[in-house]
Amino acid sequence: MTKRAAIRIAAAGDVHCSEENRAAVAEAFADIAGRVDAILLAGDLTTFGEPEQAEVLADACRGLEIPVVTVLGNHDWHADRAREIQDVLAAAGIFVLDRSWTVLDCGATQLGVVGTKGFVGGFPDSTLTDFGEPILRAVYAETTDEVEALARGLEAVADCPVRVVLLHYAPTSSTIVGEPPGIWAFLGSDRLGRPIADHAPDLVLHGHGHAGTYEGFIGAVPVFNVSLPVMGRDFAVFELSDGTVHDVSLEPHGGETQRRKEVH
Ligand SMILES: [Fe+2]
Ligand SMILES: [Fe+2]
Numbered sequence: 233m234t235k236r237a238a239i240r241i242a243a244a245g246d247v248h249c250s251e252e253n254r255a256a257v258a259e260a261f262a263d264i265a266g267r268v269d270a271i272l273l274a275g276d277l278t279t280f281g282e283p284e285q286a287e288v289l290a291d292a293c294r295g296l297e298i299p300v301v302t303v304l305g306n307h308d309w310h311a312d313r314a315r316e317i318q319d320v321l322a323a324a325g326i327f328v329l330d331r332s333w334t335v336l337d338c339g340a341t342q343l344g345v346v347g348t349k350g351f352v353g354g355f356p357d358s359t360l361t362d363f364g365e366p367i368l369r370a371v372y373a374e375t376t377d378e379v380e381a382l383a384r385g386l387e388a389v390a391d392c393p394v395r396v397v398l399l400h401y402a403p404t405s406s407t408i409v410g411e412p413p414g415i416w417a418f419l420g421s422d423r424l425g426r427p428i429a430d431h432a433p434d435l436v437l438h439g440h441g442h443a444g445t446y447e448g449f450i451g452a453v454p455v456f457n458v459s460l461p462v463m464g465r466d467f468a469v470f471e472l473s474d475g476t477v478h479d480v481s482l483e484p485h486g487g488e489t490q491r492r493k494e495v496h
Pocket of ligand 2: 276305306307400439440441
Protein backbone atom coordinates (compact mmCIF):
# COMPACT_ATOMS: atom_id res chain seq x y z
CA MET A 233 0.00 0.00 0.00
CA THR A 234 1.24 3.49 -0.81
CA LYS A 235 2.15 5.49 2.28
CA ARG A 236 0.12 8.67 2.58
CA ALA A 237 1.42 12.10 3.49
CA ALA A 238 1.28 13.10 7.14
CA ILE A 239 -0.94 15.89 8.43
CA ARG A 240 -0.13 17.82 11.59
CA ILE A 241 -3.09 19.13 13.58
CA ALA A 242 -3.09 21.41 16.61
CA ALA A 243 -6.12 21.02 18.85
CA ALA A 244 -7.55 22.80 21.86
CA GLY A 245 -10.87 23.17 23.59
CA ASP A 246 -12.28 25.52 26.21
CA VAL A 247 -10.08 28.45 25.27
CA HIS A 248 -12.79 30.66 26.88
CA CYS A 249 -11.62 33.91 25.30
CA SER A 250 -12.20 37.29 26.91
CA GLU A 251 -10.31 40.55 27.11
CA GLU A 252 -8.44 39.11 30.12
CA ASN A 253 -6.63 36.46 28.05
CA ARG A 254 -6.37 38.39 24.76
CA ALA A 255 -2.54 38.61 24.79
CA ALA A 256 -2.04 34.98 25.80
CA VAL A 257 -4.45 33.72 23.12
CA ALA A 258 -2.80 35.81 20.41
CA GLU A 259 0.64 34.59 21.40
CA ALA A 260 -0.41 30.93 21.54
CA PHE A 261 -2.03 30.96 18.09
CA ALA A 262 0.84 32.85 16.47
CA ASP A 263 3.30 30.39 17.99
CA ILE A 264 1.55 27.20 16.85
CA ALA A 265 0.57 28.37 13.35
CA GLY A 266 3.98 27.79 11.80
CA ARG A 267 4.25 24.23 13.08
CA VAL A 268 1.00 22.60 11.94
CA ASP A 269 -1.23 22.22 8.88
CA ALA A 270 -4.49 23.12 10.64
CA ILE A 271 -5.89 24.19 14.00
CA LEU A 272 -9.01 22.48 15.36
CA LEU A 273 -10.96 24.02 18.26
CA ALA A 274 -13.39 21.98 20.34
CA GLY A 275 -15.79 24.71 21.46
CA ASP A 276 -16.26 26.98 24.48
CA LEU A 277 -14.39 29.63 22.57
CA THR A 278 -15.79 32.37 24.80
CA THR A 279 -16.39 32.87 28.50
CA PHE A 280 -20.05 33.90 28.39
CA GLY A 281 -21.02 33.77 24.73
CA GLU A 282 -20.60 37.46 23.94
CA PRO A 283 -19.61 38.31 20.35
CA GLU A 284 -16.98 40.70 21.72
CA GLN A 285 -15.29 37.70 23.34
CA ALA A 286 -15.35 35.88 20.01
CA GLU A 287 -13.56 38.89 18.54
CA VAL A 288 -10.57 38.00 20.73
CA LEU A 289 -10.29 34.65 18.98
CA ALA A 290 -11.06 36.17 15.60
CA ASP A 291 -8.23 38.68 16.05
CA ALA A 292 -5.83 35.86 16.98
CA CYS A 293 -6.72 33.85 13.87
CA ARG A 294 -7.16 36.59 11.29
CA GLY A 295 -4.26 36.46 8.91
CA LEU A 296 -3.02 32.99 9.85
CA GLU A 297 -1.96 31.07 6.77
CA ILE A 298 -3.42 27.77 7.93
CA PRO A 299 -7.09 26.81 8.29
CA VAL A 300 -8.79 27.11 11.67
CA VAL A 301 -11.84 24.90 12.17
CA THR A 302 -14.13 25.05 15.18
CA VAL A 303 -17.38 23.99 16.73
CA LEU A 304 -19.22 26.02 19.34
CA GLY A 305 -19.65 24.97 22.96
CA ASN A 306 -22.37 25.55 25.55
CA HIS A 307 -20.66 28.74 26.78
CA ASP A 308 -20.85 30.14 23.27
CA TRP A 309 -24.64 29.76 23.45
CA HIS A 310 -25.02 31.30 26.92
CA ALA A 311 -26.01 34.81 25.73
CA ASP A 312 -28.19 33.33 22.97
CA ARG A 313 -26.03 35.16 20.41
CA ALA A 314 -24.47 32.10 18.79
CA ARG A 315 -25.32 33.24 15.28
CA GLU A 316 -23.51 36.52 15.87
CA ILE A 317 -20.52 34.61 17.20
CA GLN A 318 -20.49 32.44 14.09
CA ASP A 319 -20.52 35.57 11.94
CA VAL A 320 -17.60 37.12 13.87
CA LEU A 321 -15.55 33.96 13.45
CA ALA A 322 -16.45 33.44 9.80
CA ALA A 323 -15.44 37.03 9.01
CA ALA A 324 -11.96 36.17 10.30
CA GLY A 325 -11.78 33.14 8.01
CA ILE A 326 -12.54 30.53 10.68
CA PHE A 327 -14.59 27.51 9.56
CA VAL A 328 -17.45 27.07 12.03
CA LEU A 329 -18.92 23.58 11.81
CA ASP A 330 -22.44 23.03 13.10
CA ARG A 331 -23.90 19.67 12.15
CA SER A 332 -21.68 19.90 9.08
CA TRP A 333 -18.29 18.99 7.66
CA THR A 334 -15.46 20.40 5.59
CA VAL A 335 -12.63 18.95 3.54
CA LEU A 336 -9.27 20.75 3.72
CA ASP A 337 -6.40 20.37 1.28
CA CYS A 338 -3.31 19.73 3.39
CA GLY A 339 -0.29 19.43 1.15
CA ALA A 340 -0.52 16.20 -0.80
CA THR A 341 -3.52 14.88 1.06
CA GLN A 342 -6.94 15.87 2.33
CA LEU A 343 -8.35 16.23 5.82
CA GLY A 344 -12.06 15.70 6.33
CA VAL A 345 -13.41 17.29 9.52
CA VAL A 346 -16.90 16.44 10.74
CA GLY A 347 -18.00 18.90 13.39
CA THR A 348 -20.88 19.57 15.68
CA LYS A 349 -21.34 20.70 19.27
CA GLY A 350 -22.89 17.49 20.52
CA PHE A 351 -25.17 17.52 23.55
CA VAL A 352 -26.06 15.83 26.82
CA GLY A 353 -27.63 12.49 27.67
CA GLY A 354 -25.20 10.49 29.74
CA PHE A 355 -23.50 7.15 29.63
CA PRO A 356 -24.39 3.60 30.66
CA ASP A 357 -26.00 3.58 34.14
CA SER A 358 -27.01 7.26 33.84
CA THR A 359 -28.65 7.68 30.46
CA LEU A 360 -31.50 10.00 29.62
CA THR A 361 -34.27 8.09 27.86
CA ASP A 362 -36.87 9.21 25.35
CA PHE A 363 -39.72 9.16 27.87
CA GLY A 364 -41.94 11.47 29.86
CA GLU A 365 -42.44 15.21 29.74
CA PRO A 366 -42.19 16.87 26.32
CA ILE A 367 -39.43 19.21 27.49
CA LEU A 368 -37.29 16.26 28.55
CA ARG A 369 -38.04 14.41 25.34
CA ALA A 370 -36.98 17.57 23.45
CA VAL A 371 -33.56 17.32 25.12
CA TYR A 372 -33.33 13.70 23.96
CA ALA A 373 -34.39 14.74 20.45
CA GLU A 374 -31.74 17.47 20.34
CA THR A 375 -29.05 14.86 20.96
CA THR A 376 -30.65 12.63 18.33
CA ASP A 377 -30.28 15.46 15.79
CA GLU A 378 -26.61 15.82 16.71
CA VAL A 379 -26.01 12.08 16.36
CA GLU A 380 -27.71 11.95 12.98
CA ALA A 381 -25.70 14.95 11.75
CA LEU A 382 -22.52 13.22 12.85
CA ALA A 383 -23.47 10.11 10.88
CA ARG A 384 -24.27 12.17 7.77
CA GLY A 385 -20.96 14.00 8.01
CA LEU A 386 -18.97 10.81 8.40
CA GLU A 387 -20.69 9.35 5.36
CA ALA A 388 -19.86 12.51 3.39
CA VAL A 389 -16.11 12.36 4.16
CA ALA A 390 -15.84 8.57 3.93
CA ASP A 391 -13.37 8.80 1.05
CA CYS A 392 -11.06 11.35 2.69
CA PRO A 393 -7.58 9.95 3.43
CA VAL A 394 -7.72 11.43 6.94
CA ARG A 395 -10.94 11.91 8.92
CA VAL A 396 -11.37 13.73 12.22
CA VAL A 397 -14.49 14.25 14.34
CA LEU A 398 -14.65 17.53 16.25
CA LEU A 399 -17.11 17.89 19.15
CA HIS A 400 -17.57 19.92 22.30
CA TYR A 401 -19.46 17.35 24.36
CA ALA A 402 -17.88 13.97 25.12
CA PRO A 403 -18.88 10.94 23.04
CA THR A 404 -17.39 8.50 25.55
CA SER A 405 -17.07 8.33 29.31
CA SER A 406 -13.42 7.30 28.98
CA THR A 407 -12.36 10.95 28.64
CA ILE A 408 -14.47 12.38 31.45
CA VAL A 409 -13.10 10.16 34.19
CA GLY A 410 -12.08 12.59 36.91
CA GLU A 411 -15.29 14.60 36.70
CA PRO A 412 -17.89 13.96 39.43
CA PRO A 413 -20.05 11.03 38.25
CA GLY A 414 -23.14 13.01 39.25
CA ILE A 415 -22.65 15.41 36.32
CA TRP A 416 -21.57 12.93 33.63
CA ALA A 417 -25.03 13.07 32.02
CA PHE A 418 -24.38 16.78 31.33
CA LEU A 419 -20.92 16.24 29.89
CA GLY A 420 -21.91 14.21 26.85
CA SER A 421 -23.63 11.12 25.58
CA ASP A 422 -22.47 7.71 24.45
CA ARG A 423 -25.08 8.04 21.69
CA LEU A 424 -22.60 10.40 19.99
CA GLY A 425 -20.15 7.52 19.96
CA ARG A 426 -22.32 5.25 17.85
CA PRO A 427 -21.63 6.80 14.42
CA ILE A 428 -18.00 7.08 15.47
CA ALA A 429 -17.88 3.36 16.18
CA ASP A 430 -19.62 2.65 12.87
CA HIS A 431 -17.34 4.82 10.70
CA ALA A 432 -14.05 4.59 12.65
CA PRO A 433 -12.53 8.02 11.86
CA ASP A 434 -8.82 8.45 12.49
CA LEU A 435 -9.24 10.75 15.48
CA VAL A 436 -11.94 12.26 17.71
CA LEU A 437 -11.46 15.51 19.63
CA HIS A 438 -13.70 17.11 22.23
CA GLY A 439 -13.63 19.46 25.22
CA HIS A 440 -16.16 20.50 27.91
CA GLY A 441 -14.96 18.11 30.62
CA HIS A 442 -12.45 20.46 32.26
CA ALA A 443 -11.55 17.91 34.93
CA GLY A 444 -11.66 14.87 32.67
CA THR A 445 -9.04 12.59 31.14
CA TYR A 446 -6.85 13.40 28.13
CA GLU A 447 -6.80 10.06 26.33
CA GLY A 448 -9.71 7.75 25.74
CA PHE A 449 -11.20 5.57 23.05
CA ILE A 450 -14.27 4.34 21.26
CA GLY A 451 -13.36 0.83 20.21
CA ALA A 452 -10.08 1.25 18.30
CA VAL A 453 -10.69 4.97 17.63
CA PRO A 454 -8.51 7.32 19.70
CA VAL A 455 -10.46 10.06 21.49
CA PHE A 456 -8.76 13.03 23.13
CA ASN A 457 -10.28 15.50 25.57
CA VAL A 458 -8.29 18.57 24.52
CA SER A 459 -9.84 20.87 27.12
CA LEU A 460 -7.14 23.34 28.16
CA PRO A 461 -7.38 22.59 31.89
CA VAL A 462 -7.00 18.87 31.12
CA MET A 463 -3.96 19.38 28.87
CA GLY A 464 -2.19 22.02 30.92
CA ARG A 465 -0.80 23.48 27.70
CA ASP A 466 -2.08 25.65 24.86
CA PHE A 467 -2.41 22.93 22.21
CA ALA A 468 -2.15 19.22 21.61
CA VAL A 469 -0.39 18.38 18.36
CA PHE A 470 -1.22 15.21 16.46
CA GLU A 471 0.49 13.79 13.39
CA LEU A 472 -1.86 11.65 11.31
CA SER A 473 -0.43 9.39 8.67
CA ASP A 474 -1.28 6.08 7.11
CA GLY A 475 -3.84 5.10 9.71
CA THR A 476 -1.79 6.14 12.72
CA VAL A 477 -2.25 8.96 15.19
CA HIS A 478 0.97 10.15 16.76
CA ASP A 479 0.66 12.52 19.69
CA VAL A 480 3.72 14.65 19.05
CA SER A 481 2.71 17.27 21.61
CA LEU A 482 4.16 15.01 24.25
CA GLU A 483 7.59 15.10 22.67
CA PRO A 484 10.42 15.67 23.43
CA HIS A 485 9.86 14.62 27.02
CA GLY A 486 9.96 10.91 26.27
CA GLY A 487 6.27 10.38 26.91
CA GLU A 488 5.11 10.12 23.35
CA THR A 489 2.29 7.78 22.51
CA GLN A 490 1.47 6.11 19.25
CA ARG A 491 -1.80 4.50 18.36
CA ARG A 492 -2.32 2.24 15.41
CA LYS A 493 -5.54 0.98 13.99
CA GLU A 494 -6.68 -0.66 10.82
CA VAL A 495 -6.64 1.57 7.79
CA HIS A 496 -10.07 2.11 6.29
FE1 LIG B 1 -15.56 24.93 28.97
FE1 LIG C 1 -18.52 23.42 27.84
